[in-house]
Amino acid sequence: MEKITPNRIDEIISEEIPDIEIDKDLHDIDSKNMIQGPCGSLNNNSLCMPDGKCTNRYPRDLLAETITGND
Numbered sequence: 001m002e003k004i005t006p007n008r009i010d011e012i013i014s015e016e017i018p019d020i021e022i023d024k025d026l027h028d029i030d031s032k033n034m035i036q037g038p039c040g041s042l043n044n045n046s047l048c049m050p051d052g053k054c055t056n057r058y059p060r061d062l063l064a065e066t067i068t069g070n071d
Contacts, residue, residue, distance in 0.1 A: 006066040013066075 015034055020027040036058045039046035048054045 004068075006068050009066045009068070 017030045018026045039054045
C-alpha cells in the first residue's frame with residue numbers, strides 16, 4: 001500500500017474559518033465546532049484537562065501545511 005503524503009492529505013482535507021463579514025452563520029458554526037478550547041489556564045475544569053494538562057496536546061501552532069509522523 002502506498003504511503004499517504006502530507007500533500008495528498010491537504011488535497012483532501014482542509015479548513016478555513018469563513019470571514020465573519022461574508023458569512024457570519026458559517027463563521028460561528030466553524031468557530032464553535034472546529035476550534036479546541038478554551039482549556040489550560042483559561043479553563044482548568046475542561047474535560048481535556050484531567051491532570052492539569054490538555055490531553056489533546058493543545059495549544060498547538062497553526063500550520064499552513066499538514067505534517068505527519070514517522071508511523
